[in-house]
Amino acid sequence: MRRLGLLVAKDLRLLLRDRAGLVFLGLAPIVVITVAGLSLANLYGSDPTGQSAYELPLVDEDGGPLAREIARRLEAEPALRVEPLASREEAERWVRDRKRAGTALVIPRGFEAALRAGEPVSLVLYTDAVKYLERLNVRLRLGQIRDALAAEQREAAEREAQAKRDALHLQLSGLQTAFEQARKEASTEAEQARERALASARREAEAARRATQERVDRAMAAARAELAKSVDAELAALRAPLRGYLDLVAERRRAFEAWLAEIQRKAGSHAAEIPPPPSFPELPPELAQLLAEGSAPALPPLPALDVALPELSLPPLPEPPPLTVPSLALPELPGPPGELRIEEVDVSGAGATLNTFDQNVPGFSVTFLLLGMLLGVSMGLLDERDWGTFDRLRSLPVGLGSVLAGKLLARFAVGVAQMLLLFAVGRAAFGVSLGPQPWALVLPIAGIAFAGAAFGLVVAAVAPSRESVLPVGSAVVVSMAAMGGCWWPIDLEPRWMRRVALAFPTTWAMDAFNDLMIRRRDVSRALVPTAVMTGYGLLYLAVGIALFRRRVERAP
């Protein structure tokens, strides 16, 4: 282990002395990533720096608000740089002759008026068929703006129609209310008139009744006086005999009482045994009052003769006919024809637009990692062989395995550091996403660094000479990188190529990086790719050691 550390330290020291190697490992990939990222930005539809925006000449013949809105939205697109032009001819020259743009947009005169009139109208796009990608990008963005504007216009029209419907409904409702109010007022007026007439009639009837009542009362009073006079006369005739009888009875009562007192006196001691005599009845007070002089029995009152008027009433007024405003059920507006939209739902977890560097930073980092392994492991081993240090080390108690392990371990560490550096630069300079778990990137980084280092050993074992390392190795590395999706999205490749690419660790590395960085998945998505890369690394290692040992042992 001590000697392994010694060999690793030696290789790292050699690398530190190799300025060209350091530039290749650090600066060169940054330059290539920057150039490639900016060059390919439009492939991904997003360039965070705005450096690669397409120039889009725009001729606004209409000049209306809608045309201005289209222009404004185009100018807001980071992938486009709108260049207002005065005429179609100038726009054609930009596309055809000067080749400054792959497309030019003309908004024809009367564009908005025709639209408002419901007439078909077109935006005119001058194109250069050679600039296919630019044309697609411009069409895509123009289509998006058109869809958005159409949707907004449709919604605005619907809102306007609804507002008019609501206003009409409001007016109808007001009319109905006014009608109802008028009806109520008319009814009230009639009722009040009726009440007034009734009250007047009642007053007159009451006056007549009162006069009649007075006459009746006077006639009744006269009749009652005549009757009382007659009764008094008859009572006076009866009162004298009755008084006489009552005086006799009183006298006899006194005589009886005297008699009784005599009896009792004579009875002596037995007087107490004599039962009391029955008492004489008292004169009833009514009779006593009747016998009083001048009093006459009150005559029973005469029945009151009230003159009553029948209750005056007026027949109820007829209800005014209901003034019903016919309910104007407004028919639903036909509205514009149904709109066919495409709803894009990203189920991968990625954002709507990709940062070109999210693809290019890991892709070119992997590429340069592998190229670095060619230089570091393959050419490093062949350098040692050519220098003679390899034989010298083998003649020492170090061993072939330690020499190879030291070289691979050193380059593995350098590769991991290189990838981390490039990712850090990508993050700082280009804002690449490192995903929700940046630490998880260490797994595929370690996997591809291991596989790359082991692959470098294979190249060192099969390359016939130092000079052949780059032609042989770089051809394989470039193929693996390209097919593995390091330079462009692997989905651009045909299906068979994608299947073939599964045989390369680059494919698995990019799969893991895309999952972690772009699709923002968790570390679990990196486990299988890392395991596969490790498997490839072990395979390369076994093959590389076997071939290299064979080569060393057969060397002259």
Add this chain to the structure above:
Amino acid sequence: MRLPFAEPTASADKMTVRVEQLGVRYGERWAVRDLSFELAAGEVVALLGPNGAGKTSTLSVLATLRRPDAGSASVGGFDVASQPERAKQKLGFVPQSVALYPTLSALENARFFARAAGLARGPARAAADQALATVGLSERRDDAVATFSGGMRRRLNLACGLLHAPAVLLLDEPTVGVDPQSRERIFDAVRSYAQGGAAVLFSTHYIEEAELLCDRVLLIDEGRLLAEGTPAALIRRARGGLRLELATREPLPHGWERGLSGVEPAEPPPDSVGLGHRVRLHIEEPAAAARVLERVAALGHAVLELEVRPPGLQQVFLELTGRELRD
């Protein structure tokens, strides 16, 4: 001169390197075949032979870089095929190429290889400092190897093979492309190290190096051992007399040397060597050279260059293989 940092571990077995019936094959071609030799502690031995003779293959087996296809080899008593890790503890290998990291400094290279050889941090620092001082690179210790001359790199290359004081030092063409000054420093270091008890085996195709530096020479060609012995003993095996090489502006006519006493034609030199048209002759005595010059003058040719040498390993190899070492 003794190297202060290197105290080689002497083996109990005097023969610290033993190679028996070694065979190394690349495909159907045998680069080394039936090669056997031994090295004793403190001995400096050269594997001398032309390019492709099997020197590097032999050293590769001994350095445990490849397994032998036939035979066996051991270092410090440990078989390089079955006990390579034990054998590595005993050997120090200096590859033919400058096995250094060019962007690291001399000190960083030395410290790294010292640690890789198993020294702890402190001893590794001390060994590195001393090694750099020994090969005369202390003042440039912090400079990147890429800024060094070829000779300085070769010196550092050697120093990095000595850091852990191996009992056996294997040098593969250690002086290729170096200046005379650096070569002398390297020789001094190797001699000093061997005097410390280490066995040194180095491959070379420079005859002079073998003659100057080695206690013993293993002369090999096409993977086989042709001859073995001290340089003097090998030279004695060569044909007697002197060797004359002559250069003229125009080619001499066929048979021009006939009739000259004590003179016999030798193998023609390589076309690319030297100026003008060159011929080689065996002469029995120095006076025969004068006769040769007279004959050439009589034929109307001007002599551009004349060299008379005693016999050496080159001649030994020539006689054994019919080819020159430099072919």
